[in-house]
Amino acid sequence: MTRPQKLLQRPGYRYLLIGGSVYLFELAVIAVAQALGASAVWAVAISFCLGTLVSFFLQKLVTFGDKRMHHKILIPQLVATALLILWNLGFSVLLTKLLQSHLPAVATRTLALGITTVWNFYLYKTRIFKNSNEELLG
Secondary structure: OOHHHHHHOOHHHHHHHHHHHHHHHHHHHHHHHHHOOOOHHHHHHHHHHHHHHHHHHHHHHHHOOOOOOOHHHHHHHHHHHHHHHHHHHHHHHHHHHHHOOOOOHHHHHHHHHHHHHHHHHHHHHHHHOOOHHHHHHO
């Protein structure tokens, strides 16, 4: 097995790879939104919402291998993620508002994304996408 294949078996690397891809998607959304006349704050808010939606399903299915789609599992995951999204959105928009006169929207979104990436991985791994079967396997 090659080194890249070994790395892709680890959730942390898959999380960063998917996160990086979604980040590039968000940057494109910011650029398009601002080209269409959106303010920095609105451009970041739009990119955040779209990026989070794409990220939820990729992280659930690919990063954490959680294929459970029964409503008794998916609905609580969606609610927990929605609460996390609201927290992250508020944090991202507030940070952008505070720094908009000092940094461009792309920079403030990047800073907010770096901070939220750390706490999101922890909560996804230990709470939101944790499979009860993992506890049995050790």
